Amino acid sequence: MYNLKKWFAVLFLIFLCSENVFSQKKQNGRFHSINQAGLLEGEKGAALQLQTINGMQYKSWFAGIGVGLDYYRFRSLPLFIDLRKSFGPVFVYLDGGIHFAWLTDKEKNNDPGSFSKGFYGDLGAGYTFKLPNKTAILFSAGYSYKRSASIQKFPTGYCPIAGPCTVDYNYIRYAYDLSRFNIKAGIQF
Amino acid sequence: MRKIFFNVCSIAILSLLVFLPFACMKDKIKSTYTYKVYQPVFKTLSQIRADMKSYPATSLGQTGKIYIKGNYIFLNEVNKGIHVIDNSDPKNPRNAAFINIPGNMDIAVKGSVLYADAYSDLAAFDISDPLNASKIRILDTVFSDRRMYYYSNTYPYQYDPDSLKVIVDWNVMDTTVTYSRNVNIYPACPNCEYLSAAAVPNAANNNNSTKGTGGSMARFTVVNDYLYTVSYTDLNVFDISTAANPSFFNKSHVGMNIETIYPFKDKLFIGSGTGMYIYDIQSTPAQPVQSGQFVHARACDPVVADDDYAYVTLSDGSACTGFTNELQVVDIKNLNNAYMLKSYPMTHPLGLAKDGSTLFICDGKDGLKVYDAADVNDLRLIKNLKDGQTYDVIAAGGLAIVVAADGLYEYDYSNLENVHLTGKLLLNKN
Numbered sequence: 075m076y077n078l079k080k081w082f083a084v085l086f087l088i089f090l091c092s093e094n095v096f097s098q099k100k101q102n103g104r105f106h107s108i109n110q111a112g113l114l115e116g117e118k119g120a121a122l123q124l125q126t127i128n129g130m131q132y133k134s135w136f137a138g139i140g141v142g143l144d145y146y147r148f149r150s151l152p153l154f155i156d157l158r159k160s161f162g163p164v165f166v167y168l169d170g171g172i173h174f175a176w177l178t179d180k181e182k183n184n185d186p187g188s189f190s191k192g193f194y195g196d197l198g199a200g201y202t203f204k205l206p207n208k209t210a211i212l213f214s215a216g217y218s219y220k221r222s223a224s225i226q227k228f229p230t231g232y233c234p235i236a237g238p239c240t241v242d243y244n245y246i247r248y249a250y251d252l253s254r255f256n257i258k259a260g261i262q263f
Numbered sequence: 264m265r266k267i268f269f270n271v272c273s274i275a276i277l278s279l280l281v282f283l284p285f286a287c288m289k290d291k292i293k294s295t296y297t298y299k300v301y302q303p304v305f306k307t308l309s310q311i312r313a314d315m316k317s318y319p320a321t322s323l324g325q326t327g328k329i330y331i332k333g334n335y336i337f338l339n340e341v342n343k344g345i346h347v348i349d350n351s352d353p354k355n356p357r358n359a360a361f362i363n364i365p366g367n368m369d370i371a372v373k374g375s376v377l378y379a380d381a382y383s384d385l386a387a388f389d390i391s392d393p394l395n396a397s398k399i400r401i402l403d404t405v406f407s408d409r410r411m412y413y414y415s416n417t418y419p420y421q422y423d424p425d426s427l428k429v430i431v432d433w434n435v436m437d438t439t440v441t442y443s444r445n446v447n448i449y450p451a452c453p454n455c456e457y458l459s460a461a462a463v464p465n466a467a468n469n470n471n472s473t474k475g476t477g478g479s480m481a482r483f484t485v486v487n488d489y490l491y492t493v494s495y496t497d498l499n500v501f502d503i504s505t506a507a508n509p510s511f512f513n514k515s516h517v518g519m520n521i522e523t524i525y526p527f528k529d530k531l532f533i534g535s536g537t538g539m540y541i542y543d544i545q546s547t548p549a550q551p552v553q554s555g556q557f558v559h560a561r562a563c564d565p566v567v568a569d570d571d572y573a574y575v576t577l578s579d580g581s582a583c584t585g586f587t588n589e590l591q592v593v594d595i596k597n598l599n600n601a602y603m604l605k606s607y608p609m610t611h612p613l614g615l616a617k618d619g620s621t622l623f624i625c626d627g628k629d630g631l632k633v634y635d636a637a638d639v640n641d642l643r644l645i646k647n648l649k650d651g652q653t654y655d656v657i658a659a660g661g662l663a664i665v666v667a668a669d670g671l672y673e674y675d676y677s678n679l680e681n682v683h684l685t686g687k688l689l690l691n692k693n
Contacts, residue, residue, distance in 0.1 A: 116290060117288060117290045118290060147290070242299060244299065245296070245297040246295070246296050246297075247294070247295040248292055248293070248294050249291075249292070249293045249294075249295070250291075250292055251290065251293075252290050253288045253289060253290065
């Protein structure tokens with residue numbers, strides 16, 4: 075977990091340093107909405123993800139706030155900050171935030187524990203195809219990570235007939251560190 | 264063309280930079296199992312019997328069944344002994360002494376003699392001075408379903424009380440183990456041996472002044488010269504015509520999963536996991552005869568009764584299993600044809616009591632419910648007192664004494680329009 079956060083920090087610095095090398099002229103202070111869908115591919119197989127990111131562009135930089143749906147292993151709602159840097163039609167992006175578990179009924183059967191929110195991160199690169207009316211189609215690929223934990227509790231015995239129920243509990247904590255490759259396609263307004 | 268080539272190269276380089284550290288897309292799922300390890304503390308049977316006596320009051324660790332005699336409340340702490348509570352001032356019940364009885368769950372009193380189970384033994388104590396009880400007799404191994412410690416020895420079994428080791432306590436240690444997800448996560452039940460000991464004896468209710476009053480969860484009861492106890496399958500009869508010298512009289516098979524016994528006039532009402540048995544003790548009190556039976560869904564079911572009706576609470580989620588939570592009113596005017604008259608939904612009802620037309624029900628987390636039961640077809644809730652997770656109740660003379668998970672509560676119901684808490688004694692307080 076610590077190494078992962080370090081990598082995200084290093085890549086963020088690369089973002090900042092790249093300004094002098096690749097800077098290009100962009101329209102200043104413009105609002106953009108990026109709406110995209112994609113696939114997450116990891117050890118568990120493929121899963122759907124949906125995102126909407128809304129923010130401001132300044133020169134070749136974009137910063138926004140995103141929310142989405144992530145169906146890998148268990149459904150969750152990521153809430154994150156999105157930073158991206160354009161080099162002409164090419165861009166790199168870095169997302170970081172938290173996600174909240176929102177389990178389906180089937181997932182609750184598999185793991186009925188109480189889930190805690192956890193770190194969510196995504197970084198990658200993409201390509202922008204400009205369309206008329208200041209819209210664009212985006213394709214990107216990257217690495218996505220989400221972390222969570224669930225705690226299940228199990229009663230240690232019966233409520234006895236010989237007294238009030240004072241059953242104690244044992245606990246199992248599952249810590250999930252989920253690494254996924256992701257590809258996304260979306261449209262930017 | 265050159266620009267596109269530059270862009271493609273850029274993507275390739277950046278992707279390489281991004282993905283190199285994450286070449287292996289493996290999910291890591293770490294499971295941490297935190298549980299309690301119960302390490303038994305043993306004593307020999309001889310040591311246990313020698314230590315059965317009064318001690319200064321100790322803090323209440325866990326509540327069990329109750330029995331009232333005069334100004335004293337005898338409150339069982341499961342498998343530990345009996346707290347003697349001076350209730351001469353119901354506004355300020357005082358934890359006054361502790362009778363050490365390992366393996367104890369049930370209590371009954373006749374005159375100045377208290378009977379208590381101690382694992383498979385029946386112990387009799389002189390409680391002329393309740394604060395200084397003294398053991399006067401032990402009947403060895405009369406509750407055969409609780410003699411598990413005889414079988415914990417290597418064959419051939421030891422029957423010498425000086426060498427028989429009995430579990431009297433548990434040292435509890437929190438333990439944490441980390442492992443991969445797919446190993447068996449269900450541990451062996453650390454309490455199983457302890458719980459298997461939970462067959463047992465309980466309570467009583469009678470207006471005879473020489474006896475006390477027990478709760479509806481009781482498995483001991485005294486009627487005249489006999490102590491009746493129920494085990495998992497049997498009804499035991501002890502002759503206590505000489506109170507200080509109890510003797511085992513006989514045993515008869517009742518059924519499976521027997522839970523409670525409640526006396527009313529010349530009848531014994533025995534609650535089981537699948538129904539209620541009614542035994543007649545008028546003609547042959549030493550040999551009770553079954554005179555009626557009522558079958559219900561599988562559930563725990565303490566019972567109280569009056570001349571015409573029996574009140575049975577059914578609850579789920581315990582050793583009794585079942586899925587029913589309700590009060591059933593059973594018409595017992597004709598014992599050969601007892602039938603359910605009406606049922607009322609409850610949350611998790613356990614012990615209950617009846618005083619005149621007032622019905623008290625311990626409804627688990629919903630606390631104590633007080634009903635006007637003048638019309639059994641239309642019980643009217645007078646008050647719901649939500650002070651604790653209630654277990655059993657004894658109600659007499661305008662005072663309802665309630666055992667809850669966190670202690671003992673006392674309610675004044677002399678004025679039914681103003682039922683209120685008068686005193687309490689909580690766990691871990693002397």
